[in-house]
Structures are given as C-alpha cells and as structure tokens.
Amino acid sequence: MPSDQNNHPNTLIKSNSNGNSEKPEKVLKFLFVSFESLSGDLAWQIKKEGHQVKVFIESKDDQDVYDGILDKVDDWQKHKDWADVIVFDDTGFGKIANSLRAQGKLVVGGSEYTDKLENNREFGQLEMKRLGLLTLAHWDFNDYEEALKFIAENPGRYVYKPSGLVSSDWKSLLFLGKDDDGKDLHEILRSNQKVLKNKIKQFQLQKFVSGVEIAVGAFFNGNDFIYPINVNFEHKKLFPGDIGPFTGEMGTLMYWSQPNTIFKLTLEKFKEDIKKSGYVGYIDINCIANARGIYPLEFTSRFGYPTISVQSEGVLSKWGEFLYALAKGENFDLKTKKGFQLGIVCATPPFPYDDKTEMSIYKDLSITFKKPNYEGIHLGDIKFIDGNWCIAGDTGYDLVVTGSGTTVEDARKQAYGRIDNVILQNMFYRTDIGLGWYEDSDKLQTWGYLY
Numbered sequence: 484m485p486s487d488q489n490n491h492p493n494t495l496i497k498s499n500s501n502g503n504s505e506k507p508e509k510v511l512k513f514l515f516v517s518f519e520s521l522s523g524d525l526a527w528q529i530k531k532e533g534h535q536v537k538v539f540i541e542s543k544d545d546q547d548v549y550d551g552i553l554d555k556v557d558d559w560q561k562h563k564d565w566a567d568v569i570v571f572d573d574t575g576f577g578k579i580a581n582s583l584r585a586q587g588k589l590v591v592g593g594s595e596y597t598d599k600l601e602n603n604r605e606f607g608q609l610e611m612k613r614l615g616l617l618t619l620a621h622w623d624f625n626d627y628e629e630a631l632k633f634i635a636e637n638p639g640r641y642v643y644k645p646s647g648l649v650s651s652d653w654k655s656l657l658f659l660g661k662d663d664d665g666k667d668l669h670e671i672l673r674s675n676q677k678v679l680k681n682k683i684k685q686f687q688l689q690k691f692v693s694g695v696e697i698a699v700g701a702f703f704n705g706n707d708f709i710y711p712i713n714v715n716f717e718h719k720k721l722f723p724g725d726i727g728p729f730t731g732e733m734g735t736l737m738y739w740s741q742p743n744t745i746f747k748l749t750l751e752k753f754k755e756d757i758k759k760s761g762y763v764g765y766i767d768i769n770c771i772a773n774a775r776g777i778y779p780l781e782f783t784s785r786f787g788y789p790t791i792s793v794q795s796e797g798v799l800s801k802w803g804e805f806l807y808a809l810a811k812g813e814n815f816d817l818k819t820k821k822g823f824q825l826g827i828v829c830a831t832p833p834f835p836y837d838d839k840t841e842m843s844i845y846k847d848l849s850i851t852f853k854k855p856n857y858e859g860i861h862l863g864d865i866k867f868i869d870g871n872w873c874i875a876g877d878t879g880y881d882l883v884v885t886g887s888g889t890t891v892e893d894a895r896k897q898a899y900g901r902i903d904n905v906i907l908q909n910m911f912y913r914t915d916i917g918l919g920w921y922e923d924s925d926k927l928q929t930w931g932y933l934y
Contacts, residue, residue: 492527492552492857492867506533511803514566516559516592517541520548520876522572524792524862524883525802527552534803537562544877551867563588568810573785574598581761589810596760597784604646604687607782614752617776620690627676630688631669638664640691643672644781647685656683657719657729660691692771692778695923697932699746700767700783700790702805703757705812711739711819712746714933715790716919717769721835723915730835731880734827734916735793736891739819744932745770749779763809765791772932789883792861793826796885823920825894826885828863829902829912834879842877849873850881851906859885859901881907891920 515526515538523538530536530553538549539559549555556562563569563583571580571592577599580592600607605623612618623646624630634641643658660668672679679686698715701708715737721727742751750768757766767783767790783790795802799818808815831848833841850865850872861883864876874881882905886898895917902912927933 492862492872507801507803510534511807512565512567513537513570513803513806514556514559514562514568515539515570515572516576517572518575519573520545520864521788522570522786522791523549523553523865524795525572525786526570527862528795529803529806532801532803537566545864545875547866548864548875549862549866550875552862552865568807570806571785574601584761584763589807591764591806591810593764593784594757594760594762597757597762597766597782600782601784602647603685604644604781610753610756611779614756616749616752617778619692619771619778619780622688623685624688625685627672627680630686631673631676633688634665634669634672638666641665641668641688642691643668644687644689645683645685646687647683689780692773694771694773694778695926696769697745697772697923697927698767698769698783699743699750700765700787701746701750702765702809702817703762704809704814705761705763706758707814708751708754709809709815709817710741711817712742712750713767713790713794714738714740714743714745715767715787715793716917716923718913718916721913723913728835730828732787732789732828733913734825735787735790736823736825736894736917736920737790737793737797738823739797739821740933743934745772745777748777763812772927772930774930777932789826789828789861792883793824793885795861796820796826796859796887797824820887822887822889823891823894823917824885824887825891825898825917826861826883827898827902827912827916828880829882829884829905829907829910830863831874831879831881831907831909831911837877839877842879845874845879845909846877847873847875848908853904853906856901856904859898860905861885881910884912891917 512535513529515522517540519542520540526536526538537556538553539556568589577593577595580590581594583590608618640660640663658671701712715735717732718734719729721730765786769780771778797820831845863880863882864878866873866875884902886894888894
C-alpha cells in the first residue's frame with residue numbers, strides 16, 4: 484500500500500509540466516452548503532487547485548463524510564461573510580440563494596423558479612408547454628386511490644414519478660410500466676401504496692413514449708449560457724442491460740458540443756426565464772427523442788451526481804476560476820477535452836437502499852489501490868482516516884471512476900482500467916456504461932438532433 488503521504492487525497496495537487504504544484508493567481512474562499520454529502524468531489528477539486536474550501540452538510544447520517552479531506556463546519560451561516568463564493572449544491576436553497584445575491588454575495592446555486600422546475604413536475608411540464616416544447620400527456624396526483632382509479636379507467640402504459648421536495652433516494656423511485664393496459668403499474672401502486680403514501684405525497688403519471696433518452700445541459704452565469712454545452716446519457720438502472728431498480732445513477736457517458744438541435748429546441752428556450760430568476764450554475768434537461776420529435780421529461784436545476792465528477796474529467800479549465808466567474812455573471816472561455824468522457828459509480832451494499840444494519844458491515848472499510856495512481860478517482864461518501872481511504876456515511880455510494888478518449892471505446896477502456904486499480908471488498912458497478920452509444924448515436928444523427 485502507498486505511504487500515507489502519497490495516499491492522502493490532499494497531496495494530489497494538480498501539477499504543471501515541471502512537476503511543481505500550481506498555485507492560483509488569486510486564492511479564493513469557497514463555502515459549500517449541502518443537505519446531503521453531494522458536492523464533496525467538486526469541493527475537493529477546487530481545494531486541490533489551491534483555494535480555501537469549507538463545507539457544511541446538514542444530514543446527521545453524513546457527518547463523517549469527507550473527514551480528513553475537507554474542512555467541515557457546523558453552521559454555514561457563521562462563515563458566509565468569510566466566503567468569496569457560496570455554493571449551494573442541491574434544490575431547495577433557491578430562496579436563500581436569491582436573498583444572498585440581493586445582499587451582494589457571490590452565489591452559485593438555485594433560484595425559487597429553478598427549484599420549482601425540478602421539484603414540481605407539473606409546474607415543469609406546464610412551463611415546457613408554455614414555451615412551445617413538445618410535452619407528453621401527464622397527470623398529477625396526491626391520492627393513490629385516485630391514481631389507481633385513473634389507470635383502471637384509462638388503460639395505457641405509464642411511468643410513475645415522484646414529485647415535490649423528496650429526498651434524493653426517493654426521488655429516483657420510478658416505476659416504468661411495461662403492460663400496454665397498465666395492469667403491472669396498477670398492481671405495483673396498489674400493493675405498495677401504504678409505504679409510498681408516507682414517503683411520496685405528490686407524484687405524476689406520465690404517458691410512456693419509446694426512443695433514445697438523452698440530456699443536454701449547460702452552465703449559466705446569471706445572464707447567459709456558457710458554451711460548450713454538455714450532451715450526456717445516463718444509466719439509471721442498477722444492473723447491466725438496464726435491469727433492476729432505478730438508482731440515482733450508475734454511470735454516465737458525455738461529450739461537449741456547440742449548441743445542437745436538441746439544446747435549441749429545449750433548454751435554450753428557457754434562457755430568459757432562467758435569467759429573470761437569478762439562477763447561477765449548471766442546468767440540464769432530460770429528453771426522449773424519436774423520429775416524431777423531442778420530448779423533454781424533467782429538469783436538473785443543480786449539479787448532477789455523478790455528472791459533475793464526469794465533467795471534471797473533461798473540463799480543462801480551473802474550477803475555482805470558473806465558478807468565481809459564473810457567480811460574478813462574467814463570460815468564461817470554458818476549455819474542454821475533445822472526444823468522450825465516461826464515469827462509473829462504484830458502490831457497496833446497501834446502495835441503492837437504506838439499510839443501516841447492512842451499512843454497519845461496510846462502514847469504515849478501507850479502499851486501497853494496487854498502484855499509487857489516483858487519476859480518474861472521484862469522491863463519493865469517503866473519508867481519510869489513519870492513512871486510509873475509508874467508506875463513510877450510510878449510502879454505500881463510494882467512488883466515481885472516470886476516463887476519457889477520442890472514441891467511446893477509448894474512454895471505456897481507460898475508466899474500467901482505472902477501476903481495476905481499486906481494491907474494495909464486494910464493490911459492484913455496471914460493466915456496460917457507454918455501450919448504447921453505438922446504436923443511439925446512429926438514430927440521433929439520422930433524425931438530425933446532434934447538429
């Protein structure tokens with residue numbers, strides 16, 4: 484095992500061609516504010532660039548996450564005047580983010596409008612329709628008996644989606660009906676309604692449509708989008724072949740592009756409303772595309788996870804300088820790699836479930852590396868204790884491992900080769916991230932959406 488000095492995450496400072504650690508021209512102070520331990524990897528990247536970073540995590544279950552890696556605080560409000568930039572990494576902070584902006588603070592994070600776009604699916608769909616986007620038929624409910632009656636009276640294939648402000652774990656609890664008459668989804672909701680109604684008060688039934696799932700996103704500086712845009716393909720199911728339960732995300736394939744047809748027909752149309760709301764940060768819209776058109780499904784009005792870690796693989800600019808410019812409302816020449824980037828979530832039980840008994844088995848287990856090479860290794864719920872990388876928190880979401888290349892296959896080989904360097908008991912991950920590109924890209928290019 485590598486020595487403590489070489490193994491410590493905070494010794495992994497970016498180096499220049501002479502092997503010397505690079506120091507920023509201006510050392511900035513960043514305060515990250517989280518409900519859950521989400522954005523530690525981005526905070527870590529900025530710390531490695533030489534900036535000062537403090538993080539606040541509200542969740543009691545995540546209090547040991549990033550121990551030994553990042554400087555954590557108990558009350559972020561006491562440090563808001565210390566910070567040059569305050570970063571809110573989730574939805575739900577929009578009101579206070581706008582309040583701080585009004586006070587003259589530099590803030591990366593949500594607005595009340597963009598929070599509502601993501602958390603209230605009905606509102607998001609209505610906004611899409613108002614701006615002339617194609618939308619799928621959908622119905623919103625807060626009563627499971629009414630939903631069951633609706634399916635019985637209107638047979639069809641639907642997708643069940645939680646709505647409203649729910650935890651990230653429950654937000655990903657989607658039920659994708661397969662029966663054309665809706666009987667399978669009806670049975671799922673009927674047999675689980677006692678559990679669901681206590682956790683998910685609002686939900687949506689959306690008409691199912693087949694096609695290629697694709698997302699386009701971009702960073703927004705409060706006035707305009709920063710180019711290039713990001714085109715990404717998520718892999719949400721737990722097992723290879725898109726089998727098993729939905730998770731937050733098991734891996735992502737992406738590339739950077741100039742504005743394409745999908746972006747122009749969807750996210751770009753929201754520019755003025757996003758600007759009016761005061762939003763600063765990354766915003767993404769997930770779509771289903773087929774020969775008939777592009778159907779936007781939902782917004783991500785925040786950094787994506789593991790999207791932001793995969794983006795770190797492809798962004799050549801310094802993150803500290805970039806976020807500072809974003810918060811100031813300045814344009815920025817975002818430099819990115821050509822080709823593709825790919826990220827894979829490496830997890831241990833109980834992920835993607837909440838099981839404290841199972842988590843007690845894996846918590847504090849060490850993560851070791853065959854060789855002291857940490858390229859492409861990104862933080863999940865991790866801490867550094869007694870010279871070891873260790874599992875922290877209560878999720879089992881441990882690492883994101885990334886790779887890049889001129890082709891998708893090159894990116895896959897690099898990412899999976901880096902996973903081979905990781906030693907972690909009972910670690911699991913999907914082995915097929917990116918394989919769908921070969922078929923999906925042919926369809927998308929035939930339909931003219933990638934130009």
